[in-house]
Amino acid sequence: MSDSRRVARVVLDSRLPQLSRLFDYLIPPELDVQQGVRVRVPLRSAKRLAEGYVIECSSETEHSGKLAAITELVSPVPVLPPRLWNLASAVASRSAGNAADVLRLAIPKRYVKAEKAWWRDGSALDSPQSDQWEAPVLEPTAPVASEVIGSGIRSSLSLPYGMTTSPTGTVVPRSRESVAHIAVQALAEGQSVIVVCPDWRDVEQCWAVLRDLVPDDRISLLAGDQPPAERYAHYLRTLEPTPVIVLGSRHAVYAPAHNLGLIIVLDDADSAHREPLAPYPHSRDVALLRNSMENVAVCFASVTPSLAVRRWIDMGYIAEHSAAGSTRPRVIPTSLTLGQEALSSPARLPSSVYQAVKVALNDGPVLIQVFRSGFSPGLSCAQCKSKASCAHCGGPLRKSSASSNPTCLWCGVVAARWACPECSSLTLQPRGQGIGRTVADLGKSFPSVAIIRSDGENRVVSVPDAPALVVATRGSEPVTPGGYAMVLLLDGAAMLQRDSLGALEESVHSWEHAVSYTADDGLCYVTDLDGPPAMALAAGTWTQLFRHELSQRVALKLPPALRIASLTGPSQDVDAICDAMRSLSPQIDSLGPVPVTDGAVLSVVRFPYALGESVVKELASWRQKMASGPRRTAVERVKIVVDDPLALDTLAGE
DNA sequence: AGCACGCCGACT
DNA sequence: GTCGGCGTGCTC
Numbered sequence: 186m187s188d189s190r191r192v193a194r195v196v197l198d199s200r201l202p203q204l205s206r207l208f209d210y211l212i213p214p215e216l217d218v219q220q221g222v223r224v225r226v227p228l229r230s231a232k233r234l235a236e237g238y239v240i241e242c243s244s245e246t247e248h249s250g251k252l253a254a255i256t257e258l259v260s261p262v263p264v265l266p267p268r269l270w271n272l273a274s275a276v277a278s279r280s281a282g283n284a285a286d287v288l289r290l291a292i293p294k295r296y297v298k299a300e301k302a303w304w305r306d307g308s309a310l311d312s313p314q315s316d317q318w319e320a321p322v323l324e325p326t327a328p329v330a331s332e333v334i335g336s337g338i339r340s341s342l343s344l345p346y347g348m349t350t351s352p353t354g355t356v357v358p359r360s361r362e363s364v365a366h367i368a369v370q371a372l373a374e375g376q377s378v379i380v381v382c383p384d385w386r387d388v389e390q391c392w393a394v395l396r397d398l399v400p401d402d403r404i405s406l407l408a409g410d411q412p413p414a415e416r417y418a419h420y421l422r423t424l425e426p427t428p429v430i431v432l433g434s435r436h437a438v439y440a441p442a443h444n445l446g447l448i449i450v451l452d453d454a455d456s457a458h459r460e461p462l463a464p465y466p467h468s469r470d471v472a473l474l475r476n477s478m479e480n481v482a483v484c485f486a487s488v489t490p491s492l493a494v495r496r497w498i499d500m501g502y503i504a505e506h507s508a509a510g511s512t513r514p515r516v517i518p519t520s521l522t523l524g525q526e527a528l529s530s531p532a533r534l535p536s537s538v539y540q541a542v543k544v545a546l547n548d549g550p551v552l553i554q555v556f557r558s559g560f561s562p563g564l565s566c567a568q569c570k571s572k573a574s575c576a577h578c579g580g581p582l583r584k585s586s587a588s589s590n591p592t593c594l595w596c597g598v599v600a601a602r603w604a605c606p607e608c609s610s611l612t613l614q615p616r617g618q619g620i621g622r623t624v625a626d627l628g629k630s631f632p633s634v635a636i637i638r639s640d641g642e643n644r645v646v647s648v649p650d651a652p653a654l655v656v657a658t659r660g661s662e663p664v665t666p667g668g669y670a671m672v673l674l675l676d677g678a679a680m681l682q683r684d685s686l687g688a689l690e691e692s693v694h695s696w697e698h699a700v701s702y703t704a705d706d707g708l709c710y711v712t713d714l715d716g717p718p719a720m721a722l723a724a725g726t727w728t729q730l731f732r733h734e735l736s737q738r739v740a741l742k743l744p745p746a747l748r749i750a751s752l753t754g755p756s757q758d759v760d761a762i763c764d765a766m767r768s769l770s771p772q773i774d775s776l777g778p779v780p781v782t783d784g785a786v787l788s789v790v791r792f793p794y795a796l797g798e799s800v801v802k803e804l805a806s807w808r809q810k811m812a813s814g815p816r817r818t819a820v821e822r823v824k825i826v827v828d829d830p831l832a833l834d835t836l837a838g839e
Numbered sequence: 840a841g842c843a844c845g846c847c848g849a850c851t
Numbered sequence: 852g853t854c855g856g857c858g859t860g861c862t863c
Contacts, residue, residue, distance in 0.1 A: 192863090194863090203861085204840090204862070207863085208862080209863045210863060227862095228841085228863085229862040229863095232842095235862090247863095248863050251863080253862095813860075
């Protein structure tokens, strides 16, 4: 009996922590069950079925009880190769979550029609492509490509500014062209490459370059708003024993591509790299996990490195490179050149900028980047306009009424006698009046010029090379042939002084992104911004400012100087977990709790990197424990998010 | 989560 | 007697 019977170890496709382990099932002889296939299995009773994946097949079981048998083979395609299982497990254990949740992000929904077509075409699994594709030689990129491609290399790559046009006539930022060229180079060396983009538009731009250089069947597109059947078909392509370029949004980072040699994470400072579903992984972290587990090269590519990447560069953990062909356009903060004129009338365009815009409009479109507010205004120094923060913990200060004393939202300390650390002024004022400048305002100033508006709801992909004022919220800037004659960055201070731990990094990312859309001989102006950020923006190097920010994070015990976990849920549960975590080590502390929606509270546990593994392990076991405790109704369970610095914003939020 | 098992109150 | 309430516990 024992020799002939086959046992499958199955991971169930379930969100429940208590089911987050492997279950053994008998394999009925009539089913052709292999490692990695999707199956349907009975759970607790014969009529209650769950789906799952076969992790391994064997002839033995650890389980002492009676084994049930697999009910059905959902599909014969092994969509979960062992390396993807290892990755999902690692991501889960790093984030105190379930591997099954990670698999749900990594493996697209099955589409029978797409699968049958793929199976029939015989591209499936056993037919390596003949190597007829002749790799193009891409001159300007080749030297830097050789720096970032190679076993286990970790790098940061500063991408070029400016706009170019693909051979087929698509307007593409040079930064995307560079990324595509590096991917082609790696593919030419016989390696698979994953390009993880924040946005669908970035995917299209890279693809516009790739499609001319690489055969269609060597590209796998995995983006969010793709038709699901197509997405599944493209996922199946990553299972073939042939190198491919996987190009997609954050889910693409898991792709189990053959002989994977390089993962490029494009614009890792973009918040779209954070998965909004449990266990909330970030593409950056997943890419680095694959670097350590699979010896894959990882390259963080953007026009300027993110804060996290700057930290790793300074630690010597990753190497810093610059792509060729990058000349940054001139960026002029009006506060530096115009002095008082700019500061005295920040609500309007300084007259010299107005004149410059009029001139630039003769050459083509002018881009105006605006910051859409949607944040509650905090307090600034009335004299030097710097952001007012708590002297005790660095948290944001708020006033509950005009006459009351400001209090810290993080630690609750009352700042009765606040004095500005920059200029010693004693007076505070509210900041962030909203979007002062609207499309209508500009219409009045430039009555005869076409105004094109692009924002999150209504995104314009590209505009022609003709005079127009293009007003875009950050991240929604259209491309234009040759780049913009002029770029204006408005609302600089409002963007920078948001009460968010991500304010500096996101501002820099938005600004540099817009700057990179400038024509080679174009000019950028930034209004309403002064001090070190304005000087850094003019100089085009953020290294010093980021280092300063990082040293402040160390002093204030904020990420990325240490790790955090945010806990949201019923007060007694959150408190119990916080107490347990603090008792692990005196180096562990917590902020909060503060009340959030419907009776739940939020606390943030802070812990050093060295204790990370044990803290996260402990969090996971608490999560498991609480799931099987006494029944709860209505009140949700505790939600645990590991290493999202923006959790501290929620802690500070209203 | 479901679903089964189990141990007390009102009913044909 | 026994039908069914829902409080606990487990799922190969």
